Every structure is written in structure tokens, then in C-alpha cells.
Amino acid sequence: MDTDTIAAVATPVGEGGIAVIRVSGPEAISIVDQLYKGKKKLAEAKTHTVHYGHIVEPQSGERIDEVLVTVMRAPRTFTREDVVEVSCHGGIIPVQKTLEALLAAGARLAEPGEFTKRAFLNGRIDLSQAEAVIDLIRAKTDRAAKIALSQTEGRLSRLINNLRNEILETLAHLAVNVDYPEYDAEEMTAQFLEERCRYIAGEIDRLLNTARQGKIYREGIYTAIIGRPNVGKSSLMNALTQENKAIVTDIPGTTRDVIEEYVNVRGIPLRLLDTAGIRETEDVVERIGVERSHKALEQADLVLLVLNFAEPLAEEDRRLLELIGPHTAVVIVNKADLQGRLDLDEVKSLIGDKPLITTSLKEERGIEDLEEAISQLFRLGKVDAADGTYVSNARHIHLLEKAKSSVDEVVRGIEAGMPLDMVEIDLKNAWQYLGEVIGDAVAEDLIDQIFSQFCLGK
Numbered sequence: 001m002d003t004d005t006i007a008a009v010a011t012p013v014g015e016g017g018i019a020v021i022r023v024s025g026p027e028a029i030s031i032v033d034q035l036y037k038g039k040k041k042l043a044e045a046k047t048h049t050v051h052y053g054h055i056v057e058p059q060s061g062e063r064i065d066e067v068l069v070t071v072m073r074a075p076r077t078f079t080r081e082d083v084v085e086v087s088c089h090g091g092i093i094p095v096q097k098t099l100e101a102l103l104a105a106g107a108r109l110a111e112p113g114e115f116t117k118r119a120f121l122n123g124r125i126d127l128s129q130a131e132a133v134i135d136l137i138r139a140k141t142d143r144a145a146k147i148a149l150s151q152t153e154g155r156l157s158r159l160i161n162n163l164r165n166e167i168l169e170t171l172a173h174l175a176v177n178v179d180y181p182e183y184d185a186e187e188m189t190a191q192f193l194e195e196r197c198r199y200i201a202g203e204i205d206r207l208l209n210t211a212r213q214g215k216i217y218r219e220g221i222y223t224a225i226i227g228r229p230n231v232g233k234s235s236l237m238n239a240l241t242q243e244n245k246a247i248v249t250d251i252p253g254t255t256r257d258v259i260e261e262y263v264n265v266r267g268i269p270l271r272l273l274d275t276a277g278i279r280e281t282e283d284v285v286e287r288i289g290v291e292r293s294h295k296a297l298e299q300a301d302l303v304l305l306v307l308n309f310a311e312p313l314a315e316e317d318r319r320l321l322e323l324i325g326p327h328t329a330v331v332i333v334n335k336a337d338l339q340g341r342l343d344l345d346e347v348k349s350l351i352g353d354k355p356l357i358t359t360s361l362k363e364e365r366g367i368e369d370l371e372e373a374i375s376q377l378f379r380l381g382k383v384d385a386a387d388g389t390y391v392s393n394a395r396h397i398h399l400l401e402k403a404k405s406s407v408d409e410v411v412r413g414i415e416a417g418m419p420l421d422m423v424e425i426d427l428k429n430a431w432q433y434l435g436e437v438i439g440d441a442v443a444e445d446l447i448d449q450i451f452s453q454f455c456l457g458k
């Protein structure tokens with residue numbers, strides 16, 4: 001167990017007015033006390049109280065910054081150790097100086113993720129909760145943050161634990177039958193076992209189904225804007241980015257990073273692909289245009305096809321309309337401010353039930369409608385993240401898939417009339433895989449690997 005005291009800046013430096021330095025460990029309070037000048041010593045402070053004062057250079061006595069200091073005593077803290085948080089006001093230089101002074105006073109600079117690692121090692125959170133903290137830090141929108149939050153609150157852990165208990169019970173039944181064959185319930189046991197396993201497999205499937213939704217919220221919806229040259233693709237890209245720039249998470253304690261390539265459309269993160277040469281010169285040969293669009297479509301979760309209202313439907317338009325057939329797409333008829341030469345009825349007949357939106361990007365009209373259409377498409381079965389358990393972590397997905405195929409093996413084994421002690425092994429494996437999701441029986445190096453993905457100060 002770690003016994004030293006660690007410190008790091010817990011908020012990004014340089015943005016906004018306040019930066020928080022977090023100190024955790026047995027010496028947290030006494031180390032900060034060496035630098036802190038306030039009404040009274042922090043050593044006398046009650047737990048979970050905030051104190052106003054100054055940070056001073058211990059040798060020179062020179063004031064570094066005006067601060068608020070929060071004292072939280074073990075065990076009711078995130079790390080279950082004594083934690084002190086120093087909120088600095090004065091910008092980059094005082095924060096750096098304060099941190100340096102803390103290190104000089106005996107704290108060690110925390111490694112990325114070390115606070116959360118301590119929380120895990122001290123039993124405050126389990127591994128899936130810890131990983132959800134990583135997701136939280138990286139979450140691109142409020143919704144994504146909510147999914148990560150519900151995971152840190154332990155929903156996934158609870159579900160996994162329930163499933164593991166189901167498996168244990170089933171294994172217990174099985175053991176009775178295998179160890180005492182004279183008990184003679186072989187027939188019944190096989191049927192019971194198959195039913196149980198089908199149920200468990202179904203529950204794992206349900207968790208896996210949420211993975212796609214989790215991925216969308218975490219990584220964004222890959223969005224390709226396609227269309228002939230000059231229809232308004234760049235204008236659309238600009239309109240979307242200007243309205244919705246700067247995706248920022250609002251959860252206290254998470255990094256407030258701005259991710260440029262994402263735009264937030266009503267809580268749904270779109271990741272705009274720079275496709276079909278949107279940013280290149282306009283005189284692309286028609287053939288290349290279609291080929292590029294084809295490529296872009298393959299990666300895209302969402303396609304925005306732009307048509308020109310001022311021109312009749314061109315052969316290339318028809319080909320693009322055909323291409324988007326199997327994809328989630330919105331058709332945008334742009335330049336509605338101009339004299340119409342496009343046969344809208346024909347377009348409608350070609351796109352089936354895909355939404356058709358009319359815009360004039362020049363006059364900034366129709367963008368709201370487009371956003372509404374997009375948010376309708378990605379309401380994701382109207383599941384509210386707050387109610388659902390989402391699996392959004394690649395490691396979890398992988399383990400759940402392994403658990404699922406182990407359970408499937410059991411069912412297949414029973415159907416093939418295999419002896420019960422043979423299928424028992426697969427069931428034990430499923431139990432093991434599920435355990436790895438919540439950090440039961442995880443190898444040491446995996447733990448290190450997971451925690452090294454954290455931002456500093458978390």
C-alpha cells in the first residue's frame with residue numbers, strides 16, 4: 001500500500017480563473033500547513049471544511065497566492081486518505097509555485113490516474129467505476145458524461161454482480177448433481193441449467209446492446225457531408241461548427257477540454273469528417289467525387305447529402321441518392337433562396353422515409369430543422385442515459401463477449417448431451433470473465449495500464 005503523499009493540479013491550468021491542487025496521503029494536512037497562513041492551522045480544522053488564507057513561500061515568507069483550502073479527513077474522501085484541496089486564483093504562475101512548494105515540503109508529484117488508483121486500491125470504488133472515471137474525463141457531451149456517471153455510481157457493477165451470483169447458484173446446483181450422482185436429477189438439472197444459461201446469455205446480450213450507444217456518445221457520430229461541387233457542403237460545415245462549437249463538460253472535477261472536430265447538436269456529438277474533398281478545390285472530376293463519397297460513407301454513422309435547389313437533379317445527384325440508400329442519412333436541399341429548378345417530388349420518391357430538409361445556408365435558414373432531424377434520428381430508441389446502464393468501455397465489451405460465448409458453449413454442450421462436469425468449466429469461465437469487468441481477479445499490470453490512461457490530477 002502507498003504511504004506517501006501525492007499532489008497534482010486537478011484542473012487544467014491556464015483556462016478560467018481557478019485552479020485546484022489536490023493533495024492526498026497521510027501527510028496531506030501537515031504538508032499544506034507548512035505553506036498555509038490563515039486564521040488557524042489546518043491541523044485543527046474539522047473534516048470537510050473550507051478555509052480562507054494565503055500560500056506563502058516557507059523560507060522567504062513571500063505570498064504566492066490567495067487561496068481557499070478544503071480539508072477532508074480519511075476515510076470519507078475519494079481516496080479514503082486525508083485529502084486537501086487548494087483552490088488558487090492567480091493564474092498559471094502562482095499555481096506552479098504552489099505546487100513546487102508542496103513538492104519541496106514533502107509531497108510527491110502524482111502519476112496520471114494515481115488518485116483514482118488509490119481510491120480503487122483502498123476499496124472506495126471498483127474497477128469498472130474507476131474506468132468510468134476515465135470515460136468521464138474524456139466525455140464529449142453532457143449525455144456521455146451522464147453515462148459515465150451512472151457507471152461510476154456502480155450500476156454496471158451491480159448488474160454484473162447479480163449475473164455472477166446467478167452463475168454461482170447454478171454452479172452450486174450443478175456441483176450437487178455432479179458430486180452426488182446417486183442424487184439422480186441429471187435430467188432435471190440439464191433442463192434447469194439450459195434455462196438458466198439462456199437467461200444469463202440474454203442479460204449479457206442486453207448489456208452488449210448498449211455498447212453501440214455508449215460508443216456513439218463517447219466517440220461521436222461520424223458524419224460525412226457529401227454532394228456535388230458547389231452545392232454548399234463547406235457552408236454547411238461552417239454553419240454547424242459556428243453554431244455548436246466548443247463542447248465542454250460541466251461535471252465538477254472533469255477536464256474542461258474543447259474538442260474542435262466535434263460539434264454538439266442538441267446533446268449529440270457529431271464528428272464531422274472532412275470528406276469528399278470538402279476543403280479542397282472545387283474542380284474535382286465527377287468520378288473522383290463519387291468514389292470519395294463512397295469511401296466516406298463506409299466509415300460514416302450519419303450522411304448529410306446536399307443537393308442544389310437551383311439546379312435540376314444531375315446524374316451525379318442520382319448516384320449519390322442511390323449510394324445513401326442503406327445508410328442513416330438526411331437529404332438537404334440547399335439554396336432555397338434561389339429560383340427552384342429541382343423536382344422535389346422526384347427527390348422525395350427516391351429517398352423513401354429519409355428526412356428531407358430545405359435550407360438556405362446563405363440566409364441562415366433551415367439549420368434548426370436540420371438539427372431537429374438529426375436529433376430525432378439519434379434519439380437511440382428514446383433511452384435516457386440516466387435510466388440505463390451503458391457499457392462503453394472496449395475492455396468491458398471484450399470481456400462481456402467472452403462471457404457470452406462461454407455461456408453459449410454451455411447451452412450447446414447441453415444440447416449435444418455432453419456430461420455436466422464438462423459444461424461446468426465454461427460456466428466457471430463466464431463467471432471469471434464477468435469478474436474481470438469489475439476488477440475481481442485482475443492482473444497487477446492490467447491495473448497499472450488502466451490507471452495510466454488518466455489525466456494528471458485525477
Ligand code: GDP
Nearest residue numbers: 229230231232233234235334335336360361362
Ligand atoms: P461546396 O463546394 O459544396 O463546399 O459549396 P460551398 O459551401 O463552397 O458553396 C458554393 C457556393 O454556393 C458559395 O459561393 C456559397 O456562398 C454559395 N452558397 C452556399 N449556400 C448557399 C445558399 O443557401 N444560397 C445561395 N444563394 N448560395 C449559397
Ligand code: ZN
Nearest residue numbers: 233234235278
Ligand atoms: Zn466548398
